[in-house]
Amino acid sequence: MWRMLPRSGALCLCFGTKREAFPEMARPIDEGLLAGSRLFARLEGRDLRRVAEAAHIVSRAAGAAFFGQGDSARAFYLLIEGRVRIAQVTPEGHQVTLRYIAPGQIFGAVPLFSGGPYPATALAVLKSRAAWWSREATRLLAETYPPMVVNALAIVGHRVQEMQDRYRELATERVERRVARAILHLAGARTEIGARTEIDFPISRQDIAELTGTTLHTVSRILSAWEQQGILESRRMHIRVLRPEGVRAIADDLKREDETRM
Amino acid sequence: MWRMLPRSGALCLCFGTKREAFPEMARPIDEGLLAGSRLFARLEGRDLRRVAEAAHIVSRAAGAAFFGQGDSARAFYLLIEGRVRIAQVTPEGHQVTLRYIAPGQIFGAVPLFSGGPYPATALAVLKSRAAWWSREATRLLAETYPPMVVNALAIVGHRVQEMQDRYRELATERVERRVARAILHLAGARTEIGARTEIDFPISRQDIAELTGTTLHTVSRILSAWEQQGILESRRMHIRVLRPEGVRAIADDLKREDETRM
DNA sequence: CGGTAATTTGATCCTCGTCAACCTGAGTGG
């Protein structure tokens, strides 16, 4: 079950030793980007500027970690560009992916408020750049701009609902359906007929397995079957959806009469 | 899989028709209780009194609902006494239990901040009494006492971490282990040898199944086996743990050498 | 003492995880 320790080798590098110290540059960052994030909704231009001034920037190469599970929570991040995978490892070495972060979304914020170390690892899937605010800066911002805390509450609340939904799916639905849902989500697929989309960052069978709670073997079998049916096509680390409505049908568990029709 | 529609009959009664209108009594409630809740931590005595004045009280008989999945989110609740089960129903009619609420904990708060209707149903397991604050009252409180929003953020953050952990467990661990963990959690068990505890509210095999993502049959088999080993004893709707360390060993997946010893 | 709901227990089946082997293609270095 699960990717055991092969990838952990790379992980270890990122966790402790390899990650360089935070570059403490406080140069101003693009405010338009901040304004686009839900966290800073309803902030005035002037306040936005002050928030931007308190931010730092950090980059990570593909495969490197922003922070590791168990690290003490020093800061929260806002992804500027790239893609980040939030994953947990069990004591037994099994890996579970909790979510993928797209630009404009925040990550690492929860333990800043509820205490404790980071409960998961944040890995750059692509070369990624993020703004970050230290624990102290965050506290100051929270005191200065109370609406920001309300925004944060809304964001975290959304995350609870998301996790609850995924929990329910994992508990009640079979693998194929969960994989279909995950692919639609990752591809951000519109369901119009013929509207082909694709996942715009490299992703392996293993990654999808960790995201849906199954094994790379099962994912491989499922994707092969779909490819044969012309629902999608895939190269290594890449998936393109040819018929979103086909994937949608599986995600919604329509009984697919078109397969059993006489 | 899952309790299908038998219980839904009762649910429907609670959902729409049977629930009486909110009794709009604004009588003051016990402040000591409020002070004990994490939500109101760091509030001054005078502020606490004003919060208490804004609260309403509502009671529910065992089996009745505080609110139903899909209802518009009018208020959040703080359980005063009793026990509440938060559950989701899938379109197919399967039921999943997300959490049990103990006195002092809040529920129904998330959608007040992140929008949308209640994502789950809140059912009284015992005769229960709760304080509640309307959406408007909540907004006012949030504006007047910013630290309360920070507290709420910490609580909701905790809930995210909890859901993430349960998600990981469901994805990677087998049933027996999840059941063990659930029982320890529900019994609030200390693990000292010989420290027998019990679950202090009525709970069925079906309930445990919905909490752990399995079927009542499997739960029944597991509990029977444990009972034979003297780990616990159970009557209908009731479980008493005789050897918490035994349950703990299963939850932690110790290879239980004492069974295979020569 | 029925009647009902909770529980137990057996038998069977099926999804999917596990094990194993092999294939493929993108780098890489000589």
Next chain:
DNA sequence: CCACTCAGGTTGACGAGGATCAAATTACCG
């Protein structure tokens, strides 16, 4: 430019964990 390497991917065979189906059996309640 090609052999080599190796991670990612495919596929088959097999079996186990647990879901499903089916009946009893038991406990509680009025």
